[in-house]
Amino acid sequence: MNFLNEVAQRFPAAISFAAGRPHEANFDVALIHEYLDTYCRHLAETERRSEEEVRRTLFQYGRTKGIVHELVARNLEADEDIAVDPEAIVVTVGCQEAMVLILRALRRDERDVLLAVSPTYVGITGAARLVDMPVLPVRSGDGGVDLADLAAVVRRARSEGLRPRAFYVVPDFSNPAGETLPIEQRHRLLRLAEESDLLLLEDNPYGLFRARGGRLPTLKALDRSRRVVYLGSFAKTGLPGARVGYAVADQLVDGGTGGAPTLFADELSKIKSMLTVNTSPVAQAVIGGKLITYDYSLLRANEREIATYARNLRQVLNGLARRFPGPRDGQAPQVTWNSPAGGFFVVVTVPFRVTDQLLAQSAQEYGVIWTPMHHFYDGAGGEHQLRLSCSLLESGPLDEGLDRLAAFIRDRV
Amino acid sequence: MNFLNEVAQRFPAAISFAAGRPHEANFDVALIHEYLDTYCRHLAETERRSEEEVRRTLFQYGRTKGIVHELVARNLEADEDIAVDPEAIVVTVGCQEAMVLILRALRRDERDVLLAVSPTYVGITGAARLVDMPVLPVRSGDGGVDLADLAAVVRRARSEGLRPRAFYVVPDFSNPAGETLPIEQRHRLLRLAEESDLLLLEDNPYGLFRARGGRLPTLKALDRSRRVVYLGSFAKTGLPGARVGYAVADQLVDGGTGGAPTLFADELSKIKSMLTVNTSPVAQAVIGGKLITYDYSLLRANEREIATYARNLRQVLNGLARRFPGPRDGQAPQVTWNSPAGGFFVVVTVPFRVTDQLLAQSAQEYGVIWTPMHHFYDGAGGEHQLRLSCSLLESGPLDEGLDRLAAFIRDRV
Structure with missing residues (x-):
């Protein structure tokens, strides 16, 4: 671009x-200070951390999967009716890093491919290019996705020896098309993913911004079999300049050591340790403070x-x-x-x-x-x-x- | 690990x-607020930005190559006697992202390899693994690098059809070995890089922390032919929790459009736009404020x-x-x-x-x-x-x- x-x-x-870019009318530098203070107070008063621990949390290198994961989980519960183990959340440098982590984890060799509706968000095609993963286009249809074409693309890819690893989709107010997947289509997509053994990457940067009608449940909220990796962004709802996003990756995967299966989030964490080590705790604290201020509801914020x-x-x-x-x-x-x-x-x-x-x-x-x-x-x-x-x-x-x-x-x- | x-x-x-990890005795949350304010004042008073522009700089998505590049250039001038065009600086999510950007840019196919002294920093081997780039070990020797072995590894790699794209080196107080490359060896390494047409990746996270003797010039300060890509980190000298680092990439490279050559930094910027979009402006502002506070000298800070x-x-x-x-x-x-x-x-x-x-x-x-x-x-x-x-x-x-x-x-x- x-x-x-x-x-x-x-x-x-x-x-x-x-x-x-998000609207700028409510930008105010004082908010950054307030959110930082709110987060520090939360650590001291609610989490009972000592002053030294609070300082260390903000200043030092931190947990690779992030420090506001529990707050993010509460936000998902409050706004999206998604119940998730905080350990399955990886806090990332914007949603863009989450995409790269996921695709890098899914890509083993040149047979692995990603599927996405065409037209699609340039961030996901960029991430796929970075990890050398081809993106197979799926036709758009009713509410954004032509499910018959999705099934056909999966079949065709497999018959050609390719491995469709995931289907990227923005069910709510997609970028660039502005489409919204109707509720029946969401259920059908989940069934199709199950039948086709396909992971769904649900990206939801705009879901809060419904202009008419009622909000629909996300795919992740409907997901009963850990089929959906959920991509979250605070760029539009939190504070763009914090560059904080996250992935919910509660799939169980082979840990590679012959032991018990591990969370997909932990696999992403290993990759993140080689990509950015961890997301700035200062930036996370700003987002954390905003979440606390609004009782974990970004709808309210x-x-x-x-x-x-x-x-x-x-x-x-x-x-x-x-x-x-x-x-x-x-x-x-x-x-x-x-x-x-x-x-x-x-x-x-x-x-x-x-x-x-x-x-x-x-x-x-x-x-x-x-x-x-x-x-x-x-x-x-x-x-x-x-x-x-x-x-x-x-x-x-x-x-x-x-x-x-x-x-x-x-x-x- | x-x-x-x-x-x-x-x-x-x-x-x-x-x-x-860096020492924690001087951590103080109040400093984060002070540095943020100092940076905002700098934008308003020195850069003559309007209040709206200051707010936008901190809140909004920003320039992919970063917003504190001019301050970083002044710091390099003050502490390292390195004169560099701020446009050649890419501000990154810690130095780790800079490594990934550089290796991703250098890696075209499986023939591209990186060279590094063995033992070496796990961050660079992690970054290389992420982009599927093998690391050929070079023997350590006088002050850290066996230059004869480096030349031999380059020759051997080329005879095998490989392309040694760069040599990664920490000339000052390396991790893990604690070695320091003597001044004659620095000159010799630069000559060898020139003769072998090899890029040098100089990583300098510890350079300020000399315990005895005088400081030596960095390779970049001695570089007269843009042979050195310089990797900087504020994790030890700035504020670890900001996760801000940078690369100085002033090499001229083919822009790919048949037009004039472009800065290697701009190539890194394109990759960064697909990896993390930009480094948190809030986090950059904290580092910027610290640089301004100490008149651009981290030695003083x-x-x-x-x-x-x-x-x-x-x-x-x-x-x-x-x-x-x-x-x-x-x-x-x-x-x-x-x-x-x-x-x-x-x-x-x-x-x-x-x-x-x-x-x-x-x-x-x-x-x-x-x-x-x-x-x-x-x-x-x-x-x-x-x-x-x-x-x-x-x-x-x-x-x-x-x-x-x-x-x-x-x-x-």
Whole structure:
């Protein structure tokens, strides 16, 4: 995505629907101090650690799997109805490190492959590239995943001697497509994973940000047979600058020593000890303090953000509808978009080819930036689509940005 | 090293010469708050950033190569006489991530190999294992490196169709051996690297901690042809719990787009974007604040620590000499040790086999823990040696620990 950053840097005055960064209205440096203090008080008063132990916890190298694992487990219980042994949690340097750890653990040789819906999040394809693991595309379908195609891709891969190790999926408000997997599809996906002996990597960075309808249970909450490795991020719900994420990896795996099976989390921990040793305890303490402050509920901590993202998403969807009211006399509309139930992203389909060249033109001549969807495909796909992110903008610039986008599109249809 | 951690956990009352962790006497949670504030003031007053920009710098995702690169460059100038373009610095999640980034960048296929003195730091062998890069051992010699063997290993590897991509070396107070490369050897190593077209990975976590004699210039300070990638760590000199390290990678490499050559640092940055995205800005701010507080000199910031480590090293060396005064009538001594000029580690040679089993016995029966040296060898080596770390202990326990160690050894000779 270097080209995109470059465009953003060359045209700093352009209004950007490109970055999927969290809203900044509630950033306040004082919060970092407060969260740190809250975490230290928690160690001293609730955990009964001595002053020396508190200092050591923050300053020294620490436990490879992390120091806020118990707090994360309480958060999962509070917000997601996921009950998990804290020992099965590995706290990581953002969710990105968790992806790398998992794929590195799953990759034994060149026959191991990952499956993912196309289009997919660039973070997972990047992680797969780092560990030399091919990603086989699965067609998107009802709510995001074409389950028949998933089954077919698994069969085909196996017949070719490949080992499909896992299927990566974002069931809630996916990036880039903004899709949400319906509840029946979640159950079906779990059954299919069971029948196909496939691990599911569930990534859930946006799940709290539902804009309409009720929240659905995560795959992990429905998981009865440890089929799901759950990927969590505090980048959108905690504090992005802490760079703290985690994996829940409660699968039992062969420990390799002929002894009892061990937790997959412990295998990830061994890899982490060679990758980053441990996640900054200072950064973990900031996240821990935020979790404690809100009684372990990030739903509660993010009440304002959830409202902001819902409002922005509505504003984008209504704004598009107002600016592209559709054709008269029954013709098919030339410009369409999907209607996500939450999250950060909307996909707009246009009747012309969406290239990087056009993005540069849009930035320079119209003062508006977005993301060409073809970047989220490995190979063909998304050529007539662009992604709008609604997370960062305030209401005024968002409206102005839609005006500019509409002008850019209208000049091309 | 899981076995070692396990022994330490099973015998918490044992005095430990095992962990290479920094001294804890000056840990103080208030410092974290102070450093954060100092960094924010620096952004506002020196860098003239608005309040909003300061908040965004700490909270938001940030520059992949880091936000304290200019401060790190000033530190290198102040303490190491290394002049470097800040753009050539990649701030990483501890030095461990820097190692992984570099080896991943250097590894194209199974012919690429790394060279390292045996015994060597387990962090580099771990990083190499993660990216499937074999490590060819080089014999240790005068001050740590047998240069003739290094040249021979390079020749032999090339004749076998392998590509020696780099030589990993800790010129100052190496871990585990405590060796220091003399100045003539540094010049010779640089010439050899030039003649053999070999990159040098210079790792310098202990360089500030000289206990006697004058400091020597780093390889990077002597490097006139961008032969040296420099690895820096703030784990011992900054704040371990920040998990911040860095690489100086000012080599010019093919950018891959047929255009102008780019900095090796930018190649590392691309890999980092797939590994951890960026290093926690909060953690970087803590380190940045410490650098600013001490006018960019970690030598100044660590005056007390430097004195503590020097005192501990002397106490260990003198304590060993007192407890093992050497045999009478010209016999060879049964117990010997090296005499490092600084750093954390001393290597003791004993006339019996030093096994993990013996370590467990030493912990249980004698109440003292150390590290069997064979762990730092890939294959044979170090069977009669153990490593003592002098960094963590206070003076009283250190003396008591030496008594216990002496009893353990005497019962076996």
